[in-house]
Amino acid sequence: MAESNLRKGLRWTAIFIAGVGALANLPALVIGFSLLGNWIRLHTWDGPYFKWHYLSTALIVLLLSGFGLGIAARAMRRERFCVLASVVSFFLGVGCMVILPDVGPRIDMADAVQRLLGHADHSLSDWDEARGRFPSDEEELRTALSGRPLRESAIFFVHGNPVPYDVRIRTDATGPSLETVPSNPGTVIYAVTSDYKEYWLTITSLRNPVGGPVTLEHIAGLFEQEPIWVMHRNTTTPERDITLHRVKASCTDASKTGVTSPFHSLTPDGCCPPSPSMPSTSRKSRVVIQISVLFIPVCGIPFSTVLGSLLSERAGSSC
Secondary structure, three states: OHHHHHHHHHHHHHHHHHHHHHHHHHHHHHHHHHHHHHHHOOOOOOOEEEEOHHHHHHHHHHHHHHHHHHHHHHHHHHOOHHHHHHHHHHHHHHHHHHHHEEEEEEHHHHHHHHHHHHHHHHHHHHHHHHHHOOOOOOOHHHHHOOOOOOOOOOOOOOOEEEOOOOOEEEOOOOOOOOOOOOOOEEEEEEEEEOOOEEEEEEEEEEEEOOOEEEEEOOOOOOOOOOEEEEEEEOOOOOOOOOEEEEEOOOOHHHHHHHEEEEEEEOOOOOOOOOOOOHHHHHHHHHHHHHHHEEEEHHHOOOOOHHHHHHHHHHHOOOO
């Protein structure tokens, strides 16, 4: 009798763990199908897209999530090795939920675009050191940026053909140029003051890696709510001021621009590092969001409310 009760207890424990494991594997399944959809859209989309390994990553993620769901189903149907199968399914699902938020084309695209912006700033710094001022017209600007980033490997493509990097210049500026967004991603927008001693740099990217409209590069998150990356350099101060400024503006309505505030310094090679608080917070938020997708509807709480709260908290913590 005691042995029968023990088996029954183990059986129900295995079923419970397997159920949780199956739920934990669902976000990976959704991500896999999303990447597969991006790969399909990439071959039918007429506009620019970010080059990434969509198909291979989608197949790996779908294989892992399918295996996790399969052994979870086996643990629920059969008694033999049910506990072991349910535990494997659970840890596989949790592992995917922890790892996958830091893997994806959107993250790699943001890193690549911000690196290009940092390289442009580094090249303009070299120009200033040689001539005592920043470029004054488009010809000088293209000369200054001819090495980096204009000749770097392309990250955006159209029908398999690379989209070349480009530049735009605005003189007599008093702030970053946010009014008009160029039509191609990877375009550096250079706004310089009348004395050519101060400038602001922005760069165009895609709202979505595949099928997204061209917009100014924003800090990771919802484009309508997150600030735009603006790089600012001023040679009038005794010490070189190389900072990133966060400008509150919508990607479709630049009239909502607010006050800029310093963000953080660049790395020595001119690249744009992420905010010190963003990696851990971003991962935690995405993992919580994945869990919320599964469990919040059961409690009757609108998911949009929780999502907005998480993103607002993350944006506030990085200010």
